[in-house]
Amino acid sequence: MINWNDLRVVLAIVREGTLSAAGRSLGVDQTTVTRRLAALEEGLDARLFDRREGRLIPTAAGEEVISRAERAEVELAALERDVAGRDTKPGGLVRLTSVPTLSNRLLAPRAGALFARYPDIELDLIAEPATLSVTRREADIALRLARPTEDGMIARRLGAILYAPYALAAVAGRADLPWITYEESFAAIPQAKWIAREGKAPLSPLRVNDGEPILQAALSGLGRTLLPVFVGENETRLTRLDDAVTSREVWLVVHPHVRRSARIDAVVGWIDGIFAALKKQGAVE
Structure with missing residues (x-):
């Protein structure tokens, strides 16, 4: 056998x-x-x-x-x-994956509200630039920055994260302040495309592949860049240089079988609440 x-x-x-x-x-x-x-x-x-x-x-x-x-x-x-999926109360482990910016700056700081309401929930928050498979149960729930392509999955658009230009307040007035952008393999994402098309200042010699290092580079005064509004507005050392100039869709992906469980319902409801609050704040459209 x-x-x-x-x-x-x-x-x-x-x-x-x-x-x-x-x-x-x-x-x-x-x-x-x-x-x-x-x-x-x-x-x-x-x-x-x-x-x-x-x-x-x-x-x-x-x-x-x-x-x-x-x-x-x-x-x-x-x-x-x-x-x-046959459980009837919100308890047990849920594996949630998203890109590091959403995990680090949006989900992790708000996890306390989830645990306060559902003390029996356990959450594995997987900050992963690569796409983990919901189909193969590498994750129960995924937040994606593009329309999902997996067959048979439940996918729902949560909204579009707004991006605006920010710089360290101490250097924000410099006309020659360079743009910090993404390395070549990320040239197709909306932020990089906008900087390549509209950025008037020179480019910084630093290029990155994730939102966290681009934020830290801006905080160090290395240049200006595009950040999610929900990130930029929470960094008191940064100054917003203009209105939102581009956006990225966020999609929630869940396997249809898992979706019936109370623990998944609880986490999905928590995520919906986060995005509803961001829409009220003008950080998501």
Whole structure:
């Protein structure tokens, strides 16, 4: 009989590329990965991987096992969600992921209100620039800065975060104050596009890939930049240089099975309350 843990090893090898990396992702050593792979190959009487230039490449049999293992992974996650969704009171663990700016500057400072109302809720807040999969249960809830593309998910637009230019008050009057912008791989986001199109001053030699370092650079007096209004208005050392000039949509994503649980309802309601307050403050439209 095939062991699910052995199939997890196969998926880890495919996703990580090497036995050692697969072991790290699973929290086991390389010897354990090798042993489990060998046991699965022996049980199936088939070689699942060829080694080429230091990496493991699936054979035809391996591709078949991988395809079925991926389907099994999705089905097992769905089963877990179905059972977890039957709880009737707001309690238990919820995994919420979003980009670091939303996690650090919006959600974490307001988590106390969630726990005060629902003391049995536990929240794993995952500040992650990369997109974690709600489908594979890497997260229960996700906040995305673009329309989601995952099939079968419940997705709802929460609003659009407004961005305005800010600078350290002590240097805000300088006409030659440079613009701090994003590195090349982030050139398509609205803030970077606006700075490239409308920024009249030179660009700073510093380029970043996240909202937190761009905020810290502005606070150090290194230049001006675009910040979410809800961030800029809470930093007393900064001066707002103009009205909001661009925005980014925020979408809430939840798996339909998980959405039925009281713990998910509680966290979604808390998020809705945060965005309702931001709209009243003029930080979200």
